[in-house]
Amino acid sequence: MSDQGSFFQRDRSWHPPAFTPQYKTSVLRSPQFALLSLENTVSEMTGPHFGHSQLGPLDNDLIRNYMQTGEPIGQRIVVHGRVLDENAKPVPGVLLEFWQANAGGRYRHKKEAYLAPLDPNFGGCGRTITDEEGRYRFRTVKPGAYPWPNGVNDWRPAHIHFSIFGHAFTQRLITQMYFEGDPMIWQCPIVSTIPDRNAVERLVAALDRNNTLPMDALAYKFDIVLRGRRSTFFENRMEGN
């Protein structure tokens, strides 16, 4: 069974390093000692399981799930894709949680100070679980770009934050999705914490005209890859694998 072996080591040169001075907040929040490498034990290879019964019918519809007086303002979009592992196998039963600013680039959060207005009909959070083929889909409005205090004139490109639960706690991942064709991706100090341009491109969702809902919503396709596991055909550990 390929769901029994230990996980491939994380390629730390592909992920952003902890210390990235152009993203100023990382300077005091980055560990300076080397991480202690640890073989996967059963503590890391297990993880919580989330079932479809835990979700509400509007959880994957950010256009409707916070509606008070009508639908939110903004470009209507569908975001869909697959969750795969590094062996290119679909991962079913993955809990995806997402959050974003409204169409004007404003977050619904007590610490948010950007002058763009709140949208009374937009909360900005949603969640879904992948199906048997690792597929997911949700509906929302396209978030706006927003300025943030880092340099005096730094702006975030439009993005949606994603939190992803694989089957093991060691697969736990948080990342962000960007939108094809946005020139601001390449000017962002947070995007540029990722050292490799090819890695950044893995976070840019493609405009997907074939899945666009005619006269309704544009579609973007965003695939996510979680860590893969070794096959255990030749492993014969009795404990803790």
Next chain:
Amino acid sequence: MVQKLDMLKESPSQTAGPYVHIGLTPNWCDITGVYPEDLGRTMVGLQAKGERIVVTGRVLDGSGTPLEDALIEIWQADAAGLHNSPIEKRGKADPHFTGWGRQPTDGATGEYRFETIKPGRVPYVDGRPMAPHIIFWIVARGINIGLHTRMYFADEETANAECPVLARIEHRSRVPTLIARRMEEDGRAVYTFDIRLQGENETVFFDV
């Protein structure tokens, strides 16, 4: 040229940012009416087996300032040392204990707080028992990839001394960064576990 391996690369991590609560604990940040309860808020059912404990502490940056915007998830075994996970093959975990919790650090004090149970022992890869521990995963603005660490219990001296994971720590002066202090509060054990991201007594973080 050689044949291609057809492997994919893991999606690169990005920071959770300052507003991670909107997505992961929306009720806590006043986005109500979308989810009935924030996931991971309640770990322990009324009939759960084991000693009820509180785990609390702060996450401190390199200047010693507590983070007021961090989010912590914990994952642990039940009182018998089994995980409430479909991947757990050693037995059936206590159905009244989820093993997984999620809490923000407080926006004013920087403190986090979990109500959980004391875990049993879990085997290391070679079968030797590890000391009881709780897996921590920390994300926040300024943290580019989630940090994994482990909390151990100060009152488990014998088990800690023989834990194969703690034994892996070369710089022995860093072992205490993983051990939570025990106090009693209204007859219940309260463990305090501060996480230092940087500086003197930087917590040991793991590449798991």
